[in-house]
Amino acid sequence: MLVRYRGGEGMLAWAFHRLSGVAIWLFVVLHVFDIFLVGFAPGLYDSLLFVYATPPGIVAEWLLGAAVLYHALNGLRIIIMDFWPRMTRYHRQLWYLNWVVFAIVGVPVTWVIYQQFARSMGWAS
Amino acid sequence: MSARYGRSGRVKPQGDRFETAVWYLMRLSGIGLFVLVLTHYLILHVIYDPSEQDASWIAEVRWSSLFWRVLDWTMLMLVLFHAFMGMRVVIGDMAGGRPVKILRYGLYLLAVVLFILGTWVVVTLPNVVPDA
Numbered sequence: 001m002l003v004r005y006r007g008g009e010g011m012l013a014w015a016f017h018r019l020s021g022v023a024i025w026l027f028v029v030l031h032v033f034d035i036f037l038v039g040f041a042p043g044l045y046d047s048l049l050f051v052y053a054t055p056p057g058i059v060a061e062w063l064l065g066a067a068v069l070y071h072a073l074n075g076l077r078i079i080i081m082d083f084w085p086r087m088t089r090y091h092r093q094l095w096y097l098n099w100v101v102f103a104i105v106g107v108p109v110t111w112v113i114y115q116q117f118a119r120s121m122g123w124a125s
Numbered sequence: 126m127s128a129r130y131g132r133s134g135r136v137k138p139q140g141d142r143f144e145t146a147v148w149y150l151m152r153l154s155g156i157g158l159f160v161l162v163l164t165h166y167l168i169l170h171v172i173y174d175p176s177e178q179d180a181s182w183i184a185e186v187r188w189s190s191l192f193w194r195v196l197d198w199t200m201l202m203l204v205l206f207h208a209f210m211g212m213r214v215v216i217g218d219m220a221g222g223r224p225v226k227i228l229r230y231g232l233y234l235l236a237v238v239l240f241i242l243g244t245w246v247v248v249t250l251p252n253v254v255p256d257a
Binding site: 018021022024025028029032033035036037038039040042043045046049050052053057061064065068069072075076078079081082083109112113116 | 137215
């Protein structure tokens, strides 16, 4: 445990990984139940779908994407260091690289999700 | 020795074969999910608008072929393993004792329920082929 709590980038990377992981777990639990409804009660599923057309629903969708992208990139960083221990020396640089990729992928995705958000707010485009 | 390195990942367990297998499978499923989940989000949240994906859209478009059903079921299996084994680590890092044991069994029970519900819907949802 102490190794993880030395502070700095390593600790932040770990904390974000855990936070995003638990958030994604929570969404997966809800998501399996709602997809189950597609077969079990399609009418109920359709009536719940409005959530994805509301501003808070779209913000949550965006946050989910951010959590998934961070968790995926940092997970790759962990795997690289686990199977190639010499890379551990560059764990900070790898984490910064994570954020560069996060921004490159995140900006266009944010733009698309923003269109959904604008529609939900009734801002005609 | 892995403990020498300051890592953000869980240190590879030594000695315990089950824990070591889980450690490897977490990384293996993670690589699979990297591809599957990111493409899933790209298709269903970026290319398509999720608010338009009603039950008939899923039956007629998304799950109209065996390919997508198998792919989504594979993702479900990987995600259930990865997410629940991850939560098992999170719970294990909390104080031990009876409450943690109960939480852990609750976690396994929930995983089994999600396995059954998810598998049921992906297998039994009627394949509605829209008019070509």
